[in-house]
Amino acid sequence: MVLETQKANLDGKKVRHILALSGGKDSSALAVYMLDKVPEMEYVFCDTGEELGETYEYIEKLKNFLCKDVAWLKSDKDFKFYLDMYNGVLPDANTRWCTRMLKIKPYEEYIGDDHVVSYVGIRADEPHRKGYISTKKNITTVYPFIENNIRREDVIRILHDAGLGLPDYYKWRSRSGCYFCFFQQKIEWIGLLENHPELFKKAMKYEKDGSESSDVGFTWCQSESLRKMTMPIRIDQIKKEHKLRQSRLNNGFMAEQRLADVWLDDFTDSSTSTACNICHL
Ligand code: SF4
Missing domain, CATH: 3.40.50.620 (HUPs)
Incomplete structure (x- = not known):
């Protein structure tokens, strides 16, 4: 070599x-x-x-x-x-x-x-x-x-x-890095909530950052705050969307891949594809 x-x-x-x-x-x-x-x-x-x-x-x-x-x-x-x-x-x-x-x-x-x-x-x-x-x-x-x-x-x-x-x-997250990494998919935030509720809370506190009442401003995900994401109806929705996406991948062009493999790399959204690799490899 x-x-x-x-x-x-x-x-x-x-x-x-x-x-x-x-x-x-x-x-x-x-x-x-x-x-x-x-x-x-x-x-x-x-x-x-x-x-x-x-x-x-x-x-x-x-x-x-x-x-x-x-x-x-x-x-x-x-x-x-x-x-x-x-x-x-x-x-x-x-x-x-x-x-x-x-x-x-x-x-x-x-x-x-x-x-x-x-x-x-x-x-x-x-x-x-x-x-x-x-x-x-x-x-x-x-x-x-x-x-x-x-x-x-x-x-x-x-x-x-x-x-x-x-x-x-890897059972609930697709890559390494900080628990609050903004490259996470929403289903991974739910994974953090369920596997490490105390870390999820910590991440949520960073979002408020001095403003106890507001959830607007500096949030980890562009489209919604973590507080909103913890609403049961929203958790259900995120899980359903994830399942749907998984089954599409499993039934379609990635049918030959095992589910675990899907989690590992390919089950990403556009934001994760640019994730910094010193953190995530
Ligand atoms: S990009 Fe890297 S350093 Fe920044 S939050 Fe994600 S894992 Fe942590």
């Missing part, structure tokens, strides 16, 4: 090899896949402080499998600090200040001016995704799964064969 990695070594300078784990299936499978290929690999996890418990558990499990340290990178300021700094304006798909401040900044500080090969788990069957691409000249991004034609079914097999399986949150 010839990786871009080897080209990056040609200038004779010491090169660090770093794989940023998100707690998702693709970066985890990449860590397993690269284990005996790049023994000097450094593993990092950029913790926003707003992750799901399942993510921490899975990273721990992965760490034990790899028998490697995982550097825990965290901003010295938390989400609330930045939220205040941005005048209470919640991050969204356009601003993404959360990714910049809580993920990319700590990651780039950890790297400093060293020459680094950064490994990203984008698969061969999703070339439309971009992943984290640094503008820093000392960072070379490589995509071993694309280079070696590793696809979704391979990723699932890699994790299965390693005895890791998938992170638990």
Whole structure:
């Protein structure tokens, strides 16, 4: 196997090899896949402080499998600090200040001016995704799964064969990231409500942000507040729409795929297709 990695070594300078784990299936499978290929690999996890418990558990499990340290990178300021700094304006798909401040900044500080090969788990069957691409000249991004034609079914097999399986949150959510991630589908918000009601409440409080009576202004979803989403009639409606969509997918062009696979990647709406991959791979 010839990786871009080897080209990056040609200038004779010491090169660090770093794989940023998100707690998702693709970066985890990449860590397993690269284990005996790049023994000097450094593993990092950029913790926003707003992750799901399942993510921490899975990273721990992965760490034990790899028998490697995982550097825990965290901003010295938390989400609330930045939220205040941005005048209470919640991050969204356009601003993404959360990714910049809580993920990319700590990651780039950890790297400093060293020459680094950064490994990203984008698969061969999703070339439309971009992943984290640094503008820093000392960072070379490589995509071993694309280079070696590793696809979704391979990723699932890699994790299965390693005895890791998938992170638990895949039962109700399609990707890793903060519990309040604005890239979530509405059915995933309902999943958060049912699986982690206390986190849902926390997310709801960020929406109010100082205004106890109002649910307009800064909401995680553009079209409705979380408070409205918790109304029983609305929950039913979201679940019904989800089921309908699932059955259409199952009866139609994706009939050959298992339901679990549908959850994993393809059951997305337009907003999730642009999700930032340093958070979600
Ligand atoms: S997971 Fe979502 S909310 Fe968290 S940093 Fe990434 S984009 Fe922002």
